[in-house]
Amino acid sequence: MATNFIDYVKIYCRSGKGGAGSLHFHRAKYVPKGGPDGGDGGRGGHIILRGNRNLWTLLHLKYQKHIQATDGGKGGESRSFGKDGEDRIIEVPCGTVVYDGDTGEWLTEIKEHGEQVILLKGGRGGLGNWHFRTATNQAPRYAQPGEPAQERTIIMQIKVLADVGLVGFPNAGKSTLLSVVSAAKPEIADYPFTTLTPQLGIVSYRDDRSFCMADIPGIIEGAAEGKGLGLRFLRHIERNAVLLFLVPACSEDPKHEYEVLLSELEKYNPQLLSKARILAVSKSDTMPEEDVRKIVANLSDAYDIPVVAFSSVSGQGVSELKDILWDELSKEQNQVIEISHSPLDIERVEREEPEAANDQEEGEHTIYLNEVEEDWDLSKYEGIGWDTQSEN
Ligand SMILES: Nc1nc2c(ncn2[C@@H]2O[C@H](COP(=O)(O)OP(=O)(O)OP(=O)(O)O)[C@@H](O)[C@H]2O)c(=O)[nH]1
Numbered sequence: 001m002a003t004n005f006i007d008y009v010k011i012y013c014r015s016g017k018g019g020a021g022s023l024h025f026h027r028a029k030y031v032p033k034g035g036p037d038g039g040d041g042g043r044g045g046h047i048i049l050r051g052n053r054n055l056w057t058l059l060h061l062k063y064q065k066h067i068q069a070t071d072g073g074k075g076g077e078s079r080s081f082g083k084d085g086e087d088r089i090i091e092v093p094c095g096t097v098v099y100d101g102d103t104g105e106w107l108t109e110i111k112e113h114g115e116q117v118i119l120l121k122g123g124r125g126g127l128g129n130w131h132f133r134t135a136t137n138q139a140p141r142y143a144q145p146g147e148p149a150q151e152r153t154i155i156m157q158i159k160v161l162a163d164v165g166l167v168g169f170p171n172a173g174k175s176t177l178l179s180v181v182s183a184a185k186p187e188i189a190d191y192p193f194t195t196l197t198p199q200l201g202i203v204s205y206r207d208d209r210s211f212c213m214a215d216i217p218g219i220i221e222g223a224a225e226g227k228g229l230g231l232r233f234l235r236h237i238e239r240n241a242v243l244l245f246l247v248p249a250c251s252e253d254p255k256h257e258y259e260v261l262l263s264e265l266e267k268y269n270p271q272l273l274s275k276a277r278i279l280a281v282s283k284s285d286t287m288p289e290e291d292v293r294k295i296v297a298n299l300s301d302a303y304d305i306p307v308v309a310f311s312s313v314s315g316q317g318v319s320e321l322k323d324i325l326w327d328e329l330s331k332e333q334n335q336v337i338e339i340s341h342s343p344l345d346i347e348r349v350e351r352e353e354p355e356a357a358n359d360q361e362e363g364e365h366t367i368y369l370n371e372v373e374e375d376w377d378l379s380k381y382e383g384i385g386w387d388t389q390s391e392n
Pocket residue numbers: 168169170171172173174175176177187188189190191192193194195196216217218219282283284285286310311312313314
């Protein structure tokens with residue numbers, strides 16, 4: 001499946017460690033006992049995530065297996081500060097969810113443009129010995145080490161933030177609908193699985209209002225067991241406020257089709273069934289009007305959700321469908337896009353994600369304990385300072 005839509009990446013990240021505080025004593029020709037003047041170490045660089053609405057995939061991160069910020073510089077003499085390490089900012093699309101790559105634990109998510117989250121904090125710089133002078137200890141031979149760096153392997157996934165998600169069998173007419181109600185140009189064809197990656201479109205509504213619609217690959221019976229394209233794209237409707245189910249008018253058994261879709265969704269995540277649903281009978285132009293009316297009446301009787309028929313070809317029913325969608329979106333209870341922070345099942349994900357297979361290369365599992373810097377060799381400072389006489 002050649003595609004540029006990358007919605008999964010696994011990356012090893014490390015922040016910078018803090019620079020060590022300096023242990024130093026002032027020395028000048030006619031100032032024999034200059035006192036401590038070791039400055040503070042600089043802060044290590046953070047690893048920061050930033051939302052960027054111009055991004056739509058994680059493609060730019062696909063080949064980036066390691067992201068590291070730089071360490072803080074060491075403090076210097078004359079109370080000079082060490083340089084702060086440089087932060088590394090990772091730009092991600094809005095709707096990116098971040099998990100711990102080893103445990104699957106949910107860590108954070110980025111929803112808005114410009115939103116920044118510090119994923120891994122850089123270590124604080126250590127204090128120089130200048131800070132530790134006291135009345136009783138005027139020559140502290142002690143300075144703090146910098147704080148250690150933090151490291152973690154993370155998994156980032158995109159969960160598209162759309163208001164309406166399209167759900168249907170392959171060929172139900174999902175992409176065609178998106179193409180007539182928005183400016184999106186999805187691929188459309190009369191074979192199943194035309195759509196291989198999610199597509200988004202902005203639907204303009206009356207009075208300059210608009211909402212966002214997501215078209216995802218078709219679902220078939222057994223998708224939960226991996227049939228067709230499986231359920232890996234269903235996460236893109238997890239955060240939609242309203243789900244729009246499409247069942248074609250020419251379907252042999254519209255009820256059965258709808259129920260298969262429901263049960264596949266339930267197997268993926270039962271919470272999906274608590275979202276507002278609308279059932280639309282698509283391709284109404286392919287059947288006599290009378291038959292379409294019957295199908296709609298039948299479905300309305302069976303299910304307690306709005307049912308509407310439309311045709312993307314003739315345009316019949318499309319504006320009514322938009323009205324219903326807008327109505328549902330405006331309802332108070334549908335405003336909140338529920339987010340379940342359930343942890344990621346790493347094994348399942350690595351089975352399903354094609355990208356996951358080839359990133360098993362050895363990680364750098366360095367552990368940064370409170371490392372002792374080489375300036376920590378206190379004997380190096382003997383002969384300098386307060387309580388010694390020699391000038392060299
Ligand atoms: N007559 C008629 N044909 C339609 C209508 N909508 C879509 N089609 C046709 O149905 C076929 C499938 O349409 P798509 O929009 O690609 O279907 P899809 O649901 O996106 O399919 P997948 O991407 O494979 O899941 C295409 O040949 C469309 O031209 C409609 O309202 N009326």
